[in-house]
Amino acid sequence: xxxxxxxxxxxxxxxxxxxxxxxxxxxxxxxxxxxxxxxxxxxxxxxxxxxxxxxxxxxxxxxxxxxxxxxxxxxxxxxxxxxxxxxxxxxxxxxxxxxxxxxxxxxxxxxxxxxxxxxxxxxxxxxxxxxxxxxxxxxxxxxxxxxxxxxxxxxxxxxxxxxxxxxxxxxxxxxxxxxxxxxxxxxxxxxxxxxxxxxxxxxxxxxxxxxxxxxxxxxxxxxxxxxxxxxxxxxxxxxxxxxxxxxxxxxxxxxxxxxxxxxxxxxxxxxxxxxxxxxxxxxx
Amino acid sequence: xxxxxxxxxxxxxxxxxxxxxxxxxxxxxxxxxxxxxxxxxxxxxxxxxxxxxxxxxxxxxxxxxxxxxxxxxxxxxxxxxxxxxxxxxxxxxxxxxxxxxxxxxxxxxxxxxxxxxxxxxxxxxxxxxxxxxxxxxxxxxxxxxxxxxxxxxxxxxxxxxxxxxxxxxxxxxxxxxxxxxxxxxxxxxxxxxxxxxxxxxxxxxxxxxxxxxxxxxxxxxxxxxxxxxxxxxxxxxxxxxxxxxxxxxxxxxxxxxxxxxxxxxxxxxxxxxxxxxxxxxxxxxxxxxxxxxxxxxxxxxxxxxxxxxxxxxxxxxxxxxxxxxxxxxxxxxxxxxxxxxxxxxxxxxxxxxxxxxxxxxxxxxxxxxxxxxxxxxxxxxxxxxxxxxxxxxxxxxxxxxx
Numbered sequence: 001x002x003x004x005x006x007x008x009x010x011x012x013x014x015x016x017x018x019x020x021x022x023x024x025x026x027x028x029x030x031x032x033x034x035x036x037x038x039x040x041x042x043x044x045x046x047x048x049x050x051x052x053x054x055x056x057x058x059x060x061x062x063x064x065x066x067x068x069x070x071x072x073x074x075x076x077x078x079x080x081x082x083x084x085x086x087x088x089x090x091x092x093x094x095x096x097x098x099x100x101x102x103x104x105x106x107x108x109x110x111x112x113x114x115x116x117x118x119x120x121x122x123x124x125x126x127x128x129x130x131x132x133x134x135x136x137x138x139x140x141x142x143x144x145x146x147x148x149x150x151x152x153x154x155x156x157x158x159x160x161x162x163x164x165x166x167x168x169x170x171x172x173x174x175x176x177x178x179x180x181x182x183x184x185x186x187x188x189x190x191x192x193x194x195x196x197x198x199x200x201x202x203x204x205x206x207x208x209x210x211x212x213x214x215x216x217x218x219x220x221x222x223x224x225x226x227x228x229x230x231x232x233x234x235x236x237x238x239x240x241x242x243x244x245x246x247x248x249x250x251x252x253x254x255x256x257x258x259x260x261x262x263x264x265x266x267x268x269x270x271x272x273x274x275x276x277x278x279x280x281x282x283x284x
Numbered sequence: 285x286x287x288x289x290x291x292x293x294x295x296x297x298x299x300x301x302x303x304x305x306x307x308x309x310x311x312x313x314x315x316x317x318x319x320x321x322x323x324x325x326x327x328x329x330x331x332x333x334x335x336x337x338x339x340x341x342x343x344x345x346x347x348x349x350x351x352x353x354x355x356x357x358x359x360x361x362x363x364x365x366x367x368x369x370x371x372x373x374x375x376x377x378x379x380x381x382x383x384x385x386x387x388x389x390x391x392x393x394x395x396x397x398x399x400x401x402x403x404x405x406x407x408x409x410x411x412x413x414x415x416x417x418x419x420x421x422x423x424x425x426x427x428x429x430x431x432x433x434x435x436x437x438x439x440x441x442x443x444x445x446x447x448x449x450x451x452x453x454x455x456x457x458x459x460x461x462x463x464x465x466x467x468x469x470x471x472x473x474x475x476x477x478x479x480x481x482x483x484x485x486x487x488x489x490x491x492x493x494x495x496x497x498x499x500x501x502x503x504x505x506x507x508x509x510x511x512x513x514x515x516x517x518x519x520x521x522x523x524x525x526x527x528x529x530x531x532x533x534x535x536x537x538x539x540x541x542x543x544x545x546x547x548x549x550x551x552x553x554x555x556x557x558x559x560x561x562x563x564x565x566x567x568x569x570x571x572x573x574x575x576x577x578x579x580x581x582x583x584x585x586x587x588x589x590x591x592x593x594x595x596x597x598x599x600x601x602x603x604x605x606x607x608x609x610x611x612x613x614x615x616x617x618x619x620x621x622x623x624x625x626x627x628x629x630x631x632x633x634x635x636x637x638x639x640x641x642x643x644x645x646x647x648x649x650x651x652x653x654x655x656x657x658x659x660x661x662x663x664x665x666x667x668x669x670x671x672x673x674x675x676x677x678x679x680x681x682x683x684x685x686x
Contacts, residue, residue, distance in 0.1 A: 007580035017482035018491075021550060022499070025506050028517050028547070079303045086304030100308035102674070107311050109601075109670035110663065111608020113635040114314065117659045120642075121317040142310055149307055175296050196508070203510025206610040206635070210642055232512040232611075240615060253529055256513045263508045266444050266500065266685070268657065 011147025034242060036257025039250050045258075048218045053238060054247040058255055060218050064133075064228030067221060068212065069201050076144050077167075077194060084190075089178050108146035112114030113206040115143045120210040136212025136222040143195040143207055151193025155186035188277040192270040199266035203259055205232040215241075231259055312461035315663070322657035326440070329432035330454045331649055337415045337452055338427040340406055345369040347431045350453045351445065356413060358454065364411060377405060377414025378451075395420060395487040399631050403427075410604060415452035446621040446632075448641065448651045456654045458661060460623045464631035465662075467624045468617065469606035472545035478600050479546075480553030486563045487554070489583055500555075515612035523616055529627055536618030539627040544612050549602035556601060560594020561587050597673045604669040608662065610635035624638045 047057025083100070090095035119139030129135040167177040171182050183190075205213075213233035221228050238252040239245060330350055331337070337353065339345070345367045348356070355361045356374055361479035365371040399422040406412055406427030413430075432453060443457020514648055522543055527535030564587045572582040588595070618630025619640060632640075639656050 003578045010580045010584075014482045014486045014490060018486040021479050021483050021554075024547060025550065026502075028514070029506075029509075031521065032513065032517065055476060056331060072527065079306060081308040082300045082303035086300045087294065090300055096308075100304055102671075104313040105674060106334070106667055106670055107307075107314075109604055110311075110314070111610065111635055111666055113608065113610040113638050114318070114659055114663050117321075117589055117638065118314045118317050121656070123323050124311070126317075140315075145307055155397045158626055163421055175300075198507050203508075204509050205510070205512045206639060209639055231383065232510055234513050236611060237517055239519055251514060251574045256516050259513050261508050263335075263510070264505060267505050267508065269487075271501070 019266045032253060032256045032260060033283060035250075035253040039254030040257055044254050046253075047215065049251075052244070052247075053216065053251060054244065055251075058229075058234060058251070058258070059219070059232070061229040061231045061255070062073050062258075064212075065202055066215075067133050067228055068136050068140060068208065069198055071133055071224070072140035072144065072201050073194065073197060075137060076141035076148055076197065079141070080145050080148025081152050081190065082093065084149045085178055087149065088153045088156040089174060089182070104146045104149050105138040106208060107142070108150070111206075112143060112204055115139050115207040117140070118241040119207060124211055130213055130225065131210075131214075131227050132225045133212055133221060133228055136208045136228075136230075137224075139207045139211045140204060143204065144200055146202065147197050147262050148193050151196070152186070153192050155189030155193075156182055158189070159185045164205050182259060188274045191273050191277070195270045195273065201265045202262045202266075205230075205236055208233060231262075235259065306408055310680075318570060318656055318660050318663060322653060322660045325435060325456065325650060325653040325657050326437055327434045331432050331436045331452060333453075334418050335415050335452050336418050336421060337430045337432065338359040338406060338425070339413045339430060340410045341412050341426060341428050342410045343369055345430065347433065350432055351432075351433070351443075351455060353432070353453045354445075354447065354450050354455050357450075367610035372411040375409050375412045377412055377416075379414075379416045379420075389437070399423070404465070404660070410669040410673050440654075441661070444499045444623060446637070447542050448645070448654060456650075456657075458634075458658060460621055461632055461637050461658060462661065463536070464617075464621075464624050465607055465635075465665075466635040468613065468631060468633055469545060469603055471538070471627065472606045473599055473603050474604060475480055475542060475546035476549045476553055480550050480598070480602075481595065483550075483554045484558040484561055485583060485588075487558050488587075489579060503551045503554055507555070511548065511609055511612045514544060514548050516614035518612060519607055526628075534618060534627060534630070536616055537628045538617060538624055538631045541613050541617035541633070542627070544616055545606040545609060548609065552605055553598045553602045556598035557591065557595045560591035563594070564590045564633065593676055597676055600669050600676075604666045604673075606639055606668050607633075607669070608635060610639050614639050634658050638662075 045062065046059050048059055050056030083104075087097060087139075088102075091100070100189055116139065119135055119142075122130060123129050123135035123138050127135075134152040156178075157241055163181050163185065164177060167181040172180070212227060212230065213236055214229050217227060218228050226242045235252055235255040238248045238255060343364065345364060348367055352361065352367060357376060357378075359376075361367065362374055363371060373604055389550075398420050402414075402416055402420060403422040403426050405414070406425070412427075435456060441458055441462070442457055443455070444459050445455045446460050447455040447456045487499060491499065518540060520541050523535035525535070526532065526537060526540050526543075568590065569582055569585055572586045577585065606626075611631050614636040617633065617636065619632045619636060620630040621637065622630040624631045638658055641651065642655055643657070
C-alpha cells in the first residue's frame with residue numbers, strides 16, 4: 001500500500017473514532033439534559049421530597065451539598081494554599097519537600113472510597129463527631145487538599161523568577177514577597193484550583209456515604225453536628241434503593257442534570273475568572 | 285512597630301510550615317487508620333466472640349478449617365469421614381433448632397435450664413455439631429469446644445470465597461473481589477486506550493485549531509462530571525442495552541461496568557496522551573518529514589514512540605481511576621461476590637463491596653474490619669500504580685488532570 005493511501009485510511013479511521021467518542025460522551029450529557037429539563041422547575045429546586053421521594057423537590061439535598069461545599073473548602077483552602085506556598089517558596093530543596101510532594105501526589109491518586117473509610121475511622125468514630133456536616137466536610141477537605149496544593153504550587157512556580165528576585169533585592173522578607181509580589185500574579189490559577197475543588201466536592205459520593213449523608217431528612221441542618229442529605233447521594237438513593245426506582249426516575253434525571261449543571265457552572269466560571277483577571281495580571 | 289512586624293512575620297512563617305506538615309502527614313494518617321482498623325481482623329478466629337462451636341467429646345476429629353465449618357453448616361459436607369472422623373452422618377444443631385428437640389415454650393426458659401439442655405444434647409448425640417452463645421455455656425460441658433483457626437493475611441488475600449454473613453463462621457476471602465476489580469478495570473482500559481489514543485492523535489495532528497478550542501474544554505467538563513451521574517447513565521442506558529443485546533435475565537454485569545469505566549477513563553487518557561504527543565520536539569518531526577516520511581509515518585514511527593511513556597502513564601492513571609471507582613461500578617456490575625467467570629456475569633469490585641456492605645454491617649464487628657482490610661488492598665494497588673507513574677515521568681511534565 002502506498003504511503004499516501006495508508007495515511008488517508010488511517011486519518012479517516014481516526015476521524016471516525018474521534019467522532020464516535022465525542023458523540024458517545026456528548027450523548028450522555030444530552031440524554032440526561034433532555035430527560036432532566038422537563039423536571040427542572042422552580043418547585044423541584046425549592047420543594048421538599050414528597051410521596052416516597054417520587055414527587056416534590058430536592059431542596060434539602062441542595063442545602064446539604066452547599067453546606068458540605070462551604071465547610072470543606074473553608075478548611076481545605078487555607079491549609080492547601082499555605083501548604084502550596086510552603087512547598088513552592090519556603091521549603092528548602094530537601095527530602096522533606098520531596099516527601100510532601102510525593103505524599104500530595106499519592107493523596108491525589110487515592111480512591112475516594114478510601115477517604116470515606118478514613119473519615120469514618122477518624123472523624124466519625126475516633127473523634128466522636130458522628131455522622132455530621134463536620135465529619136463530612138473534614139473528609140472532603142482532605143480529598144481536595146492536593147488539588148489546591150498543586151494549583152497553588154504550580155501557579156507560584158510559573159511566576160517569572162525575576163519578580164521574586166527583584167522583591168528579595170528590595171529587602172522584602174519571604175512572606176512579603178509571597179503576599180505582595182507573587183500571590184497577585186498567581187491569583188487566576190489559584191482561583192481556578194479553588195473552583196475545580198468546588199465542583200469536585202459537589203459531586204463526590206463515596207466519601208460522604210459513611211460520614212454525613214442521610215437517606216431522607218427533610219429539614220434544615222441546625223448545627224455542624226447534624227446529618228444532611230446531599231445531591232450525589234440523593235441521586236444514588238433515587239436510582240437504586242428508593243421504594244420504587246421506576247417512579248423516582250424523573251426525580252433522578254432532574255438531580256443528575258443539576259449535578260452536571262453545577263460542574264458546568266464552575267467550569268464556565270473558571271474560564272471567566274481567568275479572562276477577567278488576566279486583563280489585570282499580565283506580567284508573567 | 286518593627287518588632288510587631290517581626291513577630292507577625294515569624295508567626296505566618298510558622299503557620300505556613302505547619303500547614304505543609306499537616307498536608308504531608310495526611311497520607312500517613314490515612315495509612316495508619318486504615319491498617320490499624322484492618323489489623324483487628326487478623327490473627328484471630330473469624331467468629332463473633334459471643335459464639336461457641338462444639339462437638340461431642342467422643343468425636344475424634346481435629347479442629348476443622350473455617351471453610352469446612354461453613355461447608356458443614358451448608359450441608360455440603362454431610363459425613364464425619366470427610367473430616368477424618370468415624371463414618372457417621374453429621375447432625376447439626378443451631379440454637380434455633382432447640383425447638384425441634386424441646387417444646388417451643390421450653391426454649392424461652394431461664395438460662396440454667398437451657399444450659400442443662402445443651403449439655404444433654406451434646407452428651408446424647410455422638411455425631412452432633414452445633415453453635416450457641418457463649419453465655420449459655422454449661423458449667424461442666426459434656427461436649428468439646430472447637431478451636432477456630434486464626435485468619436492470617438495470606439488466607440485473606442488468597443481466600444476464594446467472600447461470605448461475610450455466613451453463620452457461625454464468617455468467610456473472608458478477598459480473591460473474588462480482587463479479581464473482580466482487576467477484571468473490570470483492565471477490560472475498561474483495553475476499550476478506552478485505543479479510542480483515547482485515536483482522539484489524542486486526531487487532536488494533535490488532524491483537527492484544526494477551532495475544533496480543538498471546543499474539544500478541549502468539553503473534555504475537561506466531561507472529566508469533571510461526578511461518577512454518580514455516569515453510574516446513573518449506565519443504569520438507565522447501558523444495563524438495559526446489554527440485557528437486550530445478549531438476552532440476559534439482568535444486564536448488570538462485568539461488561540456493563542467495563543464499558544462505563546472506559547467512558548469515564550476516556551477524558552483522562554485523551555488529555556494526558558495528547559499532552560505527551562504534543563510534546564514531541566518540532567525538530568524530530570521536521571527531520572522525519574525531510575526524510576520523505578508522510579504525516580502518518582511520522583506519527584506512527586516518531587511521535588508515538590517519543591510519547592510512549594506519556595501514553596503508558598495515561599493508561600496507568602486511567603487504570604488507577606477505574607480500580608478506585610466506587611459509585612458507578614456499584615450501580616451497574618450487579619454485585620455478586622463470586623469469582624468472575626465471564627464478562628456477562630455479575631461481579632463485585634473492592635470499592636463497591638466497601639460501599640455496599642459498610643451500611644449493613646454492625647459497628648466494631650469483624651465485617652467492618654474486613655472491609656477496612658479490603659480498603660488496605662485497594663490503597664496499596666492504587667499507590668503502586670501512582671508511584672510507578674511518578675517514577676516514569678520526569679517531574680516537569682507532571683499530571684495535568686487529576
